[in-house]
Amino acid sequence: MFSIETKFLTKSFGDVIAVNDISFSVNSGEIFGFLGPNGAGKSTTMMILTTLLKPTSGKALISEFDVTSNAKKVREHIGYVQQETTVDEYLTGRENLLLQAKLNHIPKNEIDKRIDEVLDLIELSEKQNDSVVTYSGGMRKRLDIAGGLLHRPKVLFLDEPTVGLDIQTRRKIWEYIKKIHKEFDMTIFLSTHYMEEADNLCDRIGIIDGGKIQVIDSPENMKNAMGNEVISIIMDDNTSHNSFLSKLKEIRFVKNITEDGSKLTLFVSNGTQVIPKIFQISSELEIKINTISLTRPTLDDVFLSYTGHEIRDDDSHFNRRREHAKMKRMRS
Amino acid sequence: MNSIIYDTYTIFWRELKRYKKSRSGVLIRLIQPAIWIIVVGNIFSGTQSLIQSVGFDGEYIEFMAPGVIILTAIFTSIFGGVNTLWDRRYGFMNKALTSPISRSSIALGKMSAISLIAALQASLIIGIALAIGVNFPNPFMIAPIMAIVILFSLGFSGISVIVAATAKSQETFWGMINFLGMPLFMLSPALFPLELLPNWLAVIAKLNPVTYTILLVRELMTGVSEGGIPILLSLGVLFAFVIIMIGLASYVFTREVNKPF
Numbered sequence: 001m002f003s004i005e006t007k008f009l010t011k012s013f014g015d016v017i018a019v020n021d022i023s024f025s026v027n028s029g030e031i032f033g034f035l036g037p038n039g040a041g042k043s044t045t046m047m048i049l050t051t052l053l054k055p056t057s058g059k060a061l062i063s064e065f066d067v068t069s070n071a072k073k074v075r076e077h078i079g080y081v082q083q084e085t086t087v088d089e090y091l092t093g094r095e096n097l098l099l100q101a102k103l104n105h106i107p108k109n110e111i112d113k114r115i116d117e118v119l120d121l122i123e124l125s126e127k128q129n130d131s132v133v134t135y136s137g138g139m140r141k142r143l144d145i146a147g148g149l150l151h152r153p154k155v156l157f158l159d160e161p162t163v164g165l166d167i168q169t170r171r172k173i174w175e176y177i178k179k180i181h182k183e184f185d186m187t188i189f190l191s192t193h194y195m196e197e198a199d200n201l202c203d204r205i206g207i208i209d210g211g212k213i214q215v216i217d218s219p220e221n222m223k224n225a226m227g228n229e230v231i232s233i234i235m236d237d238n239t240s241h242n243s244f245l246s247k248l249k250e251i252r253f254v255k256n257i258t259e260d261g262s263k264l265t266l267f268v269s270n271g272t273q274v275i276p277k278i279f280q281i282s283s284e285l286e287i288k289i290n291t292i293s294l295t296r297p298t299l300d301d302v303f304l305s306y307t308g309h310e311i312r313d314d315d316s317h318f319n320r321r322r323e324h325a326k327m328k329r330m331r332s
Numbered sequence: 333m334n335s336i337i338y339d340t341y342t343i344f345w346r347e348l349k350r351y352k353k354s355r356s357g358v359l360i361r362l363i364q365p366a367i368w369i370i371v372v373g374n375i376f377s378g379t380q381s382l383i384q385s386v387g388f389d390g391e392y393i394e395f396m397a398p399g400v401i402i403l404t405a406i407f408t409s410i411f412g413g414v415n416t417l418w419d420r421r422y423g424f425m426n427k428a429l430t431s432p433i434s435r436s437s438i439a440l441g442k443m444s445a446i447s448l449i450a451a452l453q454a455s456l457i458i459g460i461a462l463a464i465g466v467n468f469p470n471p472f473m474i475a476p477i478m479a480i481v482i483l484f485s486l487g488f489s490g491i492s493v494i495v496a497a498t499a500k501s502q503e504t505f506w507g508m509i510n511f512l513g514m515p516l517f518m519l520s521p522a523l524f525p526l527e528l529l530p531n532w533l534a535v536i537a538k539l540n541p542v543t544y545t546i547l548l549v550r551e552l553m554t555g556v557s558e559g560g561i562p563i564l565l566s567l568g569v570l571f572a573f574v575i576i577m578i579g580l581a582s583y584v585f586t587r588e589v590n591k592p593f
Contacts, residue, residue: 086424
């Protein structure tokens with residue numbers, strides 16, 4: 001049985017298509033991640049799955065309940081932790097959880113036990129009676145996540161769970177997410193634009209860009225499919241290198257090449273033997289290479305190979321238009 | 333039904349918790365009605381003969397005290413919905429909307445919390461009125477007066493919740509609220525008896541639920557009825573107003589929060 005299933009899901013705002021014909025399914029108990037830059041359609045998809053937005057067309061099911069026609073049932077099965085921290089600053093940590101428990105209709109005689117349990121899990125028992133105003137960013141996020149799993153939902157949605165947190169806090173949050181997953185055996189659907197996060201947490205990843213899913217697979221398979229190694233070349237000038245590219249493609253161990261300005265990325269299986277050949281070709285064609293490096297593939301490379309640009313590439317024309325449309329919506 | 337009451341109480345509880353933590357606002361919000369009753373009440377003390385001509389034999393300040401009590405209720409409750417906008421911007425609303433509670437209960441919880449807060453504020457104004465020497469012949473009337481203030485504020489907070497759910501920005505909200513609040517107060521017998529209003533104004537005032545509420549509170553406080561409007565009619569109008577506002581606010585709120593913010 002699938003925990004989440006979408007079929008040809010599309011959402012448009014005016015003439016901007018935020019989510020474009022997405023179909024995927026998430027198995028029960030899996031940690032599934034949506035990886036993509038800001039404005040790729042991650043949050044919009046998540047808002048559809050959590051019943052906050054209605055899809056323009058297509059279908060989405062949570063535990064086999066339709067998010068549009070059976071929204072109330074869906075809400076009973078999900079926990080949703082938003083990108084922004086949403087805990088009430090005026091309330092104490094415990095009061096925040098109490099509120100969350102009541103919102104989710106946890107039986108009265110269970111509430112105290114459940115709150116103690118999650119407070120223990122996220123290690124906030126000692127601060128529970130302090131106002132949230134006194135909490136650090138990481139503690140607020142932990143409290144937010146705790147609120148999302150208090151009612152033991154079948155599916156927990158985490159929208160960019162570590163955005164804006166420092167590296168140590170981020171790692172700490174990852175540990176909590178893993179702990180939660182192990183303890184409660186729930187399906188977790190998260191969105192992120194951090195490669196490391198997707199790599200570290202997810203059983204499977206869907207790379208989403210421009211409202212479309214480019215590929216879905218486990219991080220390992222994705223990296224393996226890239227070849228064993230990655231060679232990055234930065235050339236001296238920015239002109240076209242078509243002849244250079246086609247020569248490089250003929251080298252035996254080269255699986256795939258992407259071009260991004262003056263940077264070439266080669267996905268290869270036998271790097272140490274490829275590098276001398278690259279130099280041979282470049283000197284024949286009189287192309288000057290500034291730097292060359294040989295690394296193991298990372299998810300960054302996977303992302304690059306599927307989308308043609310790096311994930312930091314936030315300022316694309318498409319994203320600017322999307323952001324613009326979003327601002328307009330908020331203002332109107 | 334049971335779950336609507338439970339959910340409404342959940343939101344009510346949360347709103348009151350937040351109110352308790354921001355107590356400093358309580359006194360600030362009292363300043364304006366206090367100025368009304370102290371300054372206006374004394375400035376117009378010379379109009380006693382006008383008031384007496386329609387059968388009221390106390391001082392002017394005693395006549396207008398019920399008006400100021402309702403003024404407090406009007407403004408506390410009509411401003412009260414503003415945190416709906418914060419809730420939508422800072423995610424609490426989405427949190428509530430993705431939980432199994434019904435949308436109406438969010439609106440109703442907010443409204444009941446606002447009306448209780450408005451009643452608290454109004455009771456402080458009653459205290460101020462007593463302190464500056466307003467005569468209160470029958471102290472037992474305080475209970476029905478508070479009940480009326482709570483009912484009235486419940487209805488009035490509906491206006492606030494509707495405006496907050498419809499408005500997408502603080503600016504729109506405050507613009508609308510100021511446009512509605514003051515005229516509703518002025519077009520009522522809060523400061524002068526209905527009989528002294530020109531006919532056309534009296535007609536408008538009689539369409540205003542604030543009018544009936546003030547008449548009720550004035551009658552309970554001073555024992556004088558005016559304008560020839562029987563208590564039962566006033567009560568009927570008040571109840572109808574509250575029921576309509578509850579229905580309308582739940583409907584508009586549910587419709588608006590389902591749209592993307």
